[in-house]
Amino acid sequence: GPHRASDGSRVTAHASAVADVLVIGGGPAGSTTAARLAERGHRVLLLESGTAGQPKACGELLTPRAVAAAAELGVSLDGFHRVDYVRLTEGDRSASTRWPGHPDFGDHAVVAARPQFDDLLRRRAADVGATVLTRHAATAPIVEHGFVRGAAVTGPAQEPLEMRAAYTVVADGANSRFGRALGTFRRRSWPYALAHRAVYRSALHDAPEAELVLDLHDRAGTRITGYGWMFPRGDGTVNVGALMMSTAPSFQVVKPAHVLERLLDDHGPRWQLDGDPVEPGAGGRIPLGHAVGPTAGPTWLVVGDAAAAANPMTGAGIEYAMETGMAAAEVIDEALTTDTAAALQRYPKLLDERCGAYFKVGRLANRLLGRPTMAKRLAWLSTAGGPFSAAFVRITANELRPGHLG
Numbered sequence: 001g002p003h004r005a006s007d008g009s010r011v012t013a014h015a016s017a018v019a020d021v022l023v024i025g026g027g028p029a030g031s032t033t034a035a036r037l038a039e040r041g042h043r044v045l046l047l048e049s050g051t052a053g054q055p056k057a058c059g060e061l062l063t064p065r066a067v068a069a070a071a072e073l074g075v076s077l078d079g080f081h082r083v084d085y086v087r088l089t090e091g092d093r094s095a096s097t098r099w100p101g102h103p104d105f106g107d108h109a110v111v112a113a114r115p116q117f118d119d120l121l122r123r124r125a126a127d128v129g130a131t132v133l134t135r136h137a138a139t140a141p142i143v144e145h146g147f148v149r150g151a152a153v154t155g156p157a158q159e160p161l162e163m164r165a166a167y168t169v170v171a172d173g174a175n176s177r178f179g180r181a182l183g184t185f186r187r188r189s190w191p192y193a194l195a196h197r198a199v200y201r202s203a204l205h206d207a208p209e210a211e212l213v214l215d216l217h218d219r220a221g222t223r224i225t226g227y228g229w230m231f232p233r234g235d236g237t238v239n240v241g242a243l244m245m246s247t248a249p250s251f252q253v254v255k256p257a258h259v260l261e262r263l264l265d266d267h268g269p270r271w272q273l274d275g276d277p278v279e280p281g282a283g284g285r286i287p288l289g290h291a292v293g294p295t296a297g298p299t300w301l302v303v304g305d306a307a308a309a310a311n312p313m314t315g316a317g318i319e320y321a322m323e324t325g326m327a328a329a330e331v332i333d334e335a336l337t338t339d340t341a342a343a344l345q346r347y348p349k350l351l352d353e354r355c356g357a358y359f360k361v362g363r364l365a366n367r368l369l370g371r372p373t374m375a376k377r378l379a380w381l382s383t384a385g386g387p388f389s390a391a392f393v394r395i396t397a398n399e400l401r402p403g404h405l406g
Helices: 028-039 064-072 114-127 177-181 256-267 318-338 341-368 372-382 386-396
Strands: 002-004 010-012 019-024 044-048 081-083 085-090 093-098 109-111 131-134 137-144 147-154 160-170 192-202 209-213 226-232 237-245 273-287 300-302
Touching (some): 019 028, 019 147, 019 318, 044 114, 064 109, 064 318, 081 226, 085 386, 093 386, 114 131, 137 160, 192 256, 226 256, 318 341
Antiparallel strands (some): 002 010, 081 109, 137 147, 147 160, 209 226
C-alpha cells in the first residue's frame, strides 16, 4: 500500500515487496524488532547472516534491565544461570552487593550463553509469525527514487536474491556495513570501547555472583579505564573478559587481549579456571552512547549496536538492543497502520527521551574516569561495601529509580 514519506509525498511499496518490514541482522535488536512487528500482524522478514548456535564475542550478562526486556517480549530465561549478587574488586579489596531492586526491572541478572539466547529470540520472532532466514547476508540497500526499498541479499548457496519491503531495519551490529551504506557515521570524538573475552571451565560455574574487577593496568602499571569480569554461566563454564575505554591514557598502545591475559594471571586462580579456554579469546569494538547517526531515514531505522546503543559507562548492549528494537517496532507499526512514513522521524526522539540524558552523563563520566586518579578514587569508593557499592551498581547499570534520578 502507499506510505507517506517524511516530506509528505506518497511512498508506495513496490508490487514485488515480499514483506512490510525487512530486518537485517538476527541479534537481540533485530529479533526484538521482528517479534514485536510480527505480533502486531505485519509481514516481517528477518535475515541473519550466520547460522544458529554461532558463538559471539560478548560478556553474556543480562542485567535486570535486560531480563525485564526479555520478559516483556514473552521470552523465558529459566534455562539460564541466575545471578543475584555483584562482587566489586579493586586490588585486594572486594565487596559483594545484591543487584539493586527496581520497580520495573526486578532484582536479579542472568548469564546467558549468546548462541542460545540469540536462537531463543529468533525462535520467538518465528513463533509469532516472522519469516526467519539464517545464512542470508544483506549486501547492499535497494534504493529507488531516493527511498530504501529492501536489500540485495546473498543466500546460503551464494545465490543473489532481492528482498523488498516498505521499511528496512538495520540491525547488523557494531561494524554495520549496511548502515554505513545508508550514510550512518560514528562521531569520532565520542568514547568507544574495545572488549576481549574467553570462556573457561570452572568449578565455580554456578556461583550466585558476577564479579567486576575495577583495577585494570597496562604493562607499565598505568591504570586503564575499563574493567574485567568473571560471569558464571551455570553450564560448567565461566565467561571472562576485559573491556577498555578509548578514554584510557594508554588506549592506543595496549591490546585488549594482553589486558585479558593479565586479568587471568591475577584473578584466574580465584575462579579455579581450568586449563585452556573452551572458547578462545575473541573481541571487538563497541560503539557507545548513541555515537552513531542518523538513526532514521525516510523508510529505514537503525537499532542495537548498529546505532551505538550501548551503555557508555559499561559497554553493556543487550538491554539497549532490545529497547531500541521495541521503539523501532512502535514507530514502524504506526507508519504501517496510519499509512504515513513520517512516523519514523519520531524514533530518534524516543531514543533520546529514554536514554539521552543518561548516555550524556555516561559520556562525561567516561572522560572523567580517563584520569587515573579519578578512576582509582571511584574504584576505592565502590568497593567499600554497603550503600557505596549498591549505588555504584545502580548507577552504572542505569537502574535509577523513578523520582531518584538526581
